[in-house]
Amino acid sequence: MSLDSDQMKKLFRNLVRAYHYDQMMYRRITTGQLLGFYHPGEGALAPGVGAATFLEQGDILQPHHRGHGIAHMLSRGIDLKTYLAEHTGKETGCNRGRSSFHWSFPEFGVHMSTGYIGLTFTPAVGWAWACQRRGENRVVMHCSGDGSYGQGRAHEAMLYAANWKLPLVFWCENNGMAIHATAEDMHPMADISSLAAGYGIPAVIVDGQDVFACAEAALAAIERARSGKGPSFVECKVLRFKEHDVGTPDLAGYEPRTPELHEDMRKREPVALATKRVLAEKLLTQDEVDALHEEAVAEVAEVEKFADESPVATPSEEELLAAVYAP
Numbered sequence: 001m002s003l004d005s006d007q008m009k010k011l012f013r014n015l016v017r018a019y020h021y022d023q024m025m026y027r028r029i030t031t032g033q034l035l036g037f038y039h040p041g042e043g044a045l046a047p048g049v050g051a052a053t054f055l056e057q058g059d060i061l062q063p064h065h066r067g068h069g070i071a072h073m074l075s076r077g078i079d080l081k082t083y084l085a086e087h088t089g090k091e092t093g094c095n096r097g098r099s100s101f102h103w104s105f106p107e108f109g110v111h112m113s114t115g116y117i118g119l120t121f122t123p124a125v126g127w128a129w130a131c132q133r134r135g136e137n138r139v140v141m142h143c144s145g146d147g148s149y150g151q152g153r154a155h156e157a158m159l160y161a162a163n164w165k166l167p168l169v170f171w172c173e174n175n176g177m178a179i180h181a182t183a184e185d186m187h188p189m190a191d192i193s194s195l196a197a198g199y200g201i202p203a204v205i206v207d208g209q210d211v212f213a214c215a216e217a218a219l220a221a222i223e224r225a226r227s228g229k230g231p232s233f234v235e236c237k238v239l240r241f242k243e244h245d246v247g248t249p250d251l252a253g254y255e256p257r258t259p260e261l262h263e264d265m266r267k268r269e270p271v272a273l274a275t276k277r278v279l280a281e282k283l284l285t286q287d288e289v290d291a292l293h294e295e296a297v298a299e300v301a302e303v304e305k306f307a308d309e310s311p312v313a314t315p316s317e318e319e320l321l322a323a324v325y326a327p
Contacts, residue, residue, distance in 0.1 A: 005283055011215050012274050014074060016271060017299065020293070021300055021303075022042055022071075025040075028088075030246060035088060035100040036100035038245060038246050041070060043265060043269065043270070044238045044239060045070075046208055046210060046236075047064075047171070048063065048069070050216075051075075051141055051169075052072045052073070052141065053075040058137075059140070060109040061110050061141050062124055062143055063110065064144055064173050065113065069110075069113065070083075073108075076108050078108050084303050084304065085306065086100065086103060089312060090311060091310060091312070091314070092310040101113065102114070117145075117178075118149075118150075118153045118154055121148070121157035122157065124140050124168060125166065127140050128168040131167055139168075140166075140169065140225075141169045144173070145178065146177075146186070147178025147181070149172065150187070157170075158199040166230065167230075167231075169222065169234065170231060170232070170233040171234050171236070172192050172234065173238050177244065180254075181253070182252055192235050193233050201233050202232055203233035204234055204235070206234065206237070208238025208239070209238065209268045209269075209273055210273060210274075211274050212274070212277065
């Protein structure tokens with residue numbers, strides 16, 4: 001499905017914004033300004049932008065944990081002030097600073113996050129089934145990595161989604177790495193999307209470094225789901241520039257990933273690739289590209305200011321004990 005110039009400009013802007021947010025999160029975690037942990041998104045932000053930019057009001061989005069869902073959620077239209085405040089343990093956080101990594105924006109169809117890989121397949125099927133049963137013209141975009149498809153829940157989800165023709169998109173952001181384990185060691189086939197054939201689900205593989213290719217695949221899958229034709233599987237072949245999470249060794253199996261590998265990966269940095277295309281097609285001028293970067297930097301600064309100036313979360317003893325059950 002081809003994109004028009006306005007769609008391409010919107011995608012480019014969201015990608016630039018996602019890049020600067022990810023850089024900010026990485027800076028803050030390495031300087032002790034975030035609670036918990038952070039899974040850097042650099043190099044792997046384009047799929048999230050492509051998946052979420054053109055979802056409609058009422059659609060449900062399950063972001064990937066890479067980059068803590070930044071690319072997905074800002075592209076969905078979510079104001080990230082409360083998101084950062086949550087990561088800094090502030091009362092103004094989306095969960096009042098009680099959870100750090102976890103987020104919820106139900107008004108935008110973003111209902112949960114979890115550290116349990118593959119857990120989200122089950123609620124995604126439930127959400128899609130509910131939308132279908134109620135006759136609602138809504139789509140569920142479920143984003144996860146290659147590692148999640150080693151979980152039984154993934155196969156159960158594909159089975160049910162195919163049997164019931166659910167309005168569900170299986171969006172696989174395949175960076176070839178499940179923490180340290182390589183996809184080559186974890187899966188018998190080179191393409192994770194080959195799993196979909198066993199359930200009769202149509203699948204496509206796209207260049208995950210190309211935000212425009214990701215968006216074209218997303219639009220086609222969303223249209224198929226919304227028209228009642230059932231689920232699709234999109235595999236985005238994407239690169240993870242940094243370690244799995246900050247502070248974890250950057251290994252492939254038992255060996256460190258080499259400087260040569262990193263140098264080669266960075267030749268396909270998604271913002272650089274997208275910039276080259278919008279300039280070549282005269283969609284934007286260099287001055288306009290520079291202005292979008294400046295706009296994103298200013299936006300991130302406002303979000304940081306909000307989080308830093310917000311009051312620290314101070315749950316009462318009663319609140320802390322309310323969810324504790326005696327045996």
